[in-house]
Structures are given as C-alpha cells and as structure tokens.
Amino acid sequence: MFQRLISILSFVFSMYFAYKYRYRLVNAVLGRRMLRKLAVMVAMQIPFIRDKVLGSVLQFNRPQQNM
Numbered sequence: 001m002f003q004r005l006i007s008i009l010s011f012v013f014s015m016y017f018a019y020k021y022r023y024r025l026v027n028a029v030l031g032r033r034m035l036r037k038l039a040v041m042v043a044m045q046i047p048f049i050r051d052k053v054l055g056s057v058l059q060f061n062r063p064q065q066n067m
Contacts, residue, residue: 018025030036043049 030039044053
C-alpha cells in the first residue's frame, strides 16, 4: 500500500515538473539533430500539419476531400 502511494506521488510530481519545464524539455529534445529530424518526419505524416506548412511555404491549398 505504502509503495503504491509513493509511486503515485512520484508520478504526480514528475508530471508537475514536466509541465512546469515543458519548454526547456522541448528545447533539449529538439536540440539533438536526429530527434529534430524524427520530429519533423512524424509531423509531416499528419495531413493537417503538412497542409498548413506546405500551404504557407508554397502558397497553395490542397483541395479538401468531402466526406
């Protein structure tokens, strides 16, 4: 019981500090070249993000598919 309480408290504190220092964590992760390339590759797989980025760079809008 006590060990479970310690685990829950450590998880809550970890989430608190991850939220508090989220921008420092993102900068530390994206400061690594390979992780930055991986993040861009993953983001370009998401159609909404890809359309926004390519639309602003190339000044075109991909036709929307009607569902």
